[in-house]
Amino acid sequence: MGNFKILGKGMATASRNYGLLLWLWLIDVAFALVIVTPVFLLAKKDFGHSLVGGSLGRFRFEWLGDLAYRYQDLLPAIAGAVLVPALLFMGLFIFLNGGIIGRVAAGGKTNLQGFFADCGKYLWRFIRVFLLSLPVYAVVFGGLLRLLAAPLKAWMRNASGEVPVIIASNLQLVITVLILSIIQMFFDYMKVHIVVYDGRKVLGAAAATLSFIGKRFIRAWGLYLLVGLLFIAATAAFLVVTNILPGTGRLAFGFAFLWAQAYILARIWIKVLFFATEIDFTRINWVE
Amino acid sequence: MKTRSVAALCLAAVLLFGAGSLPGAPETTGQVGPPLRYEIWVDLDNAQQMLHGREEISWTNTSRYAVPDMFFHLYTNAFKNENSTVMQESKEESLFIRARVKEGEWGWVDVTKIALEDGTDLKPTAEFVTRDEPQHPGDQTVMRVTFPEPVAPGATVRLRCEFESRVPRSGMRTGYYKDSYFISQWFPKPGVYEEGKGWNCHEYHANSEFFADFADFIVHITVPNNFVVGSSGKLIDSLPNAVKKTITHTYAQTRIHDFAWTASPGFIKVEREFIADQEVTPQEYEETARQLGLPLEDVRLPNVKMTLLIEKQHRSQIDRHFKALRMALKYYGLWYGPYPYETVTMVDPPFRTGSGGMEYPTLFTAGTSVLKSRKVLSPEGVIVHEFGHGYWYGLSANNEFEEAWLDEGINTYSTGKVMAKAYGPGELGASFKGIPVGWFLKLPESTDSESDRAAAINIVEVDPVVTPSWKFYNGGSYALNVYERASTCLNTLERLLGADVMARVMRTFHTRFRFKHPATQDFVAVVNEVSEKDMAWFFEQMFSNTLNFDYGIASVRSVEKPIRVRGIFDVGGIKKETTSRDISKLKKKAEGPDEKKVYLTTVVLRRFGEARVGSGAPLKMKVVFEDGTEEVRFWDGQERWIKMTFEKTAKARLAQIDPDGVWVIDSNLANNSYRIKAGRQGVFRFAAKILFILQNVLLTASSVS
Secondary structure (H helix, E strand, O other): OOHHHHHHHHHHHHHHOHHHHHHHHHHHHHHHHHHHHHHHHHHHHHHOOOHHHHHOOOOOHHHHHHHHHHOHHHHHHHHHHHHHHHHHHHHHHHHHHHHHHHHHHHOOOOOHHHHHHHHHHHHHHHHHHHHHHHHHHHHHHHHHHHHHHHHHHHHHHOOOOHHHHHHHHHHHHHHHHHHHHHHHHHHHHHHHHHHHOOOOOHHHHHHHHHHHHHHOHHHHHHHHHHHHHHHHHHHHHHHHHHHHOOOOOHHHHHHHHHHHHHHHHHHHHHHHHHHHHHHHHHHHHHHO | OHHHHHHHHHHHHHHHOOOOOOOOOOOOOOOOOOOEEEEEEEEEEOOOOEEEEEEEEEEEOOOOOOEEEEEEEOHHHHHOOOOOHHHHHHHHOOOHHHHOOOOOOOOEEEEEEEEEOOOOEOHHHOEEOOOOOOOOOOOOOEEEEEEEEEEOOOOEEEEEEEEEEEOOOEOOOOEEEOOEEEEOOOOOEEOEEEOOOEEEOOOOOOOOOOOOOOEEEEEEEEEEOOOEEEEOOEEEEEEEEOOOOEEEEEEEEEEEOOOOEEEEOOEEEEEEEEOHHHHOOHHHHHHHHHHHOOOHHHHOOOOEEEEEEEEHHHHHHHHHHHHHHHHHHHHHHHHHOOOOOOEEEEEOOOOOOOOOOEEEOOEEEOOOOOOOOOOOOOOHHHHHHHHHOOOEOOOEOOOOOOOOHHHHHHHHHHHHHHHHHHOOOEEOOOEEOOEEHHHOOOOOEEOHHHHHHHHHOOOOOOOOOOOOHHHOOOHHHHHHHHHHHHHHHHHHHHHHHOHHHHHHHHHHHHHHOOOEOOOHHHHHHHHHHHHOOOOHHHHHHHOOOOOOOOEEEEEEEEEEOOOOOOEEEEEOOEEEEEOHHHHHHHHHHHOOOOOOOOEEEEEEEEEOOOOOOOOOOOEEEEEEEOOOOEEEEEEOOOOOEEEEEEEEOOOEEEEEEOOOOOOOOOOOOHHHEEEOOOOOHHHHHHHHHHHHHHHHHHHHHHOOO
């Protein structure tokens, strides 16, 4: 089966699991709301009765400067208020990934009981996968990316104008994204391998994944990048529509809010799609 | 060609010995010429990045005191080693970019010979001086020489000087990259002799610009013959040398106080004319004359030759550059007086020379990038600002070391006005990896005055605006105070005085101090004189102190006025109690069809900040009632709070302090108004945006799991 067929099948699987998507969206909203609620209350206190409040919907220096002045001492607290939930969310997804992959692999519709059963079943194994990924990321960020960027940096250093600098720095970004996509793909397949084959040994899964991907790297990576392209397309579509939306009016606000949440749902759908295509790819190649 | 060089030498002689006037010279009828004259010969050695220079200086002692010595700026020594004041201050502030000079990239200047016209050698008397506090004894940016005899009042001393200088790789404002050079603060330059105070000659500081006396210049610049040169002044001669493959350009300009130049084989040189009658309509002349109270002839503008040196990679932006310069020439000319020189040279700074966004007399550097959104008003803003310095620094030449706001603040204020008039709001300029973010996202738009205010209110409590540049808490405080806060205070002043009065203030100040060195008290005096008000309090509060300005509405309450109140009352000698029931009965009785309820509205105003408004500038407060009526009252703002009550037949809907938006320096505009009924839509929109951003951050974080 070709990559496009796997992609189509994966899309159907991800779409069928709308219960799972809704559940993940709710978790994302709930986490974000924990941070947004105090911000909302603060904004209500400071701007609710003020005429300036009417302009809060758009970023304007009129109130941005005032906020910066008033809450300048709170900057570390604000950074913490974003960073800590982000880390917790990261941790939570180590747990949730078991449920996502488990339910998608099982096929059919997702029920909460089965979902959480899978979350619990694979938690410890996925924690070990996560721990294994840390030194890999350290090596990539600590050395590999720098090494790959060295010729580009030399080109930038000796550039006679801006164009080579812009090209080189964007090439550097593309290389970084591509390298990260390979690593992400590898650990995704490891998790899929653990679920599909109910493997308990993480290092064994790592070796098997390495061998599996090594034999069909281009196809596996191509599929992964295809899904990645869908993310880029969704983001582009979101930005295009957002930029043409009118800035004022309740209806416009309502539509903008729904459109933003549709984009979040699309991101979650693509997240599930990654796993769905990887599961299919693993199974098909096992059969082959 | 030879005849041309003879002509140039004759011209030099004419200048140095004080007869006649040069092309490009401003009208000086009835005015005493500048006390300084220079003739400089400089050769650029491209292989070694060296300048070999010779300089003849003529200085007239215009003071009543005999002067025993002379102080010189040797600014390039700021990049000589880590002991210089610039390097020390950069290190203290952790300005790594400035402090991190790589091996082989240091710059320096050596005065190899300095003597009087009669040959008396002054070199043995030369010493480096560091007088600024805190002291940096290793600094070599100020040199003093002692004369064998003091220079008597009215006497002129002529000096001959030779110097060698290595161009720093990329210093602050001066530097080279590959074959491109920007050369500023490069020649030994005397300080400013101040009557009764001696030489004003500060070291090169990390957070400061410059100060020098007006002078007449002739400069001969020799460069490789494939280099395109741009320079202060007017080109009067070019003499190629076929053997050496060099070319010597001679530039001359009277009544300027600095001289900078640039040379690169990579420049495209474009020349255009600013034709005043095409740029300014008769109506605009009339309107300006009316506003300023001047005869029409006084506001007419001259034509000016505009030269642009632009990097090839930016050639698509040539028209953008010229349009901005035309706008600047027009509005600065109309508002502050005609541009007095024949030429202006605009330089797109050579790549990686660290020289962008800087002003020099009749020449300035802009700065742009290859990918520029049209909605982002840059390079336009930089061009208007740096050209504007030709007025505020170039002509009204304050001491930038000691009172930088007088040029930076006034010029930022002026830039904002030109940009608003010529372009309107611009999009926030943000780029990622050289690609404008505005291509993908709708970024906020603002005028300069709005963004200036947002920055200004965040720096009020750190330093006063009027602080010596190198004594600010840090570079951020220096920049935000002297640029944005000063500009925002001037915007406030304009609203306090009215646009017409402010326009006359600025015109009077500029005209009076053209070719002079004004100080803060001169500006205050002009404000008081023109406005016929004592505005000293404004400058005391806003410029000389660190006082936050924040007046606001603490509360608004509307309640029905009681017909009767409870308690014991003496009625006909008998003590009678009025109860709640009695009041209810009275209320029911009073609720006839023609009876109108009366409401008591109480508004509490507070002075949250330390700054106060002055006498004669009370704060306006407006209350809007539900029946559409309005009431306006004034508060002198001296106490911490005041309670105002209104008795009306309608409840209050809204109270607003400073409803006309006079006090733009107010650090909290949100508390300037209070609606009884809260409006939530804006808050919801804000929260929804934050929610969306956070949802994306969380999803991105989850992808690492």
